[in-house]
Amino acid sequence: EPEVDVAELAEPAEGAAAGVRDVHVVLPGESLWGIAQEKYGDGSRYREILDLNPGLLGNPDMIRPGQRLTMPGPSD
Numbered sequence: 209e210p211e212v213d214v215a216e217l218a219e220p221a222e223g224a225a226a227g228v229r230d231v232h233v234v235l236p237g238e239s240l241w242g243i244a245q246e247k248y249g250d251g252s253r254y255r256e257i258l259d260l261n262p263g264l265l266g267n268p269d270m271i272r273p274g275q276r277l278t279m280p281g282p283s284d
Contacts, residue, residue: 229260230279240268247279256280 232243240258245251258268260278271277 229281232277232279234271234273234275234277236273238271238273240271243277248282253280 230247232247234243240254241251244253244257254268257277257279260280264275264277
């Protein structure tokens with residue numbers, strides 16, 4: 209598994225304007241549902257993450273450590 213550079217956590221995902229959206233770097237063992245549950249308190253918001261990352265995510269069950277995800281805002 210690739211190492212995750214913690215310094216990258218603050219950088220925007222490719223195509224995202226700096227400061228407009230949060231970025232999440234996928235860690236080993238994470239799932240989109242789990243990320244949405246942790247960040248928003250609602251795992252079903254994983255679909256919003258998919259919608260914001262169309263070129264990066266084809267299959268929601270196939271995320272990999274080190275992927276940089278543009279995240280929806282709290283009320284997107």
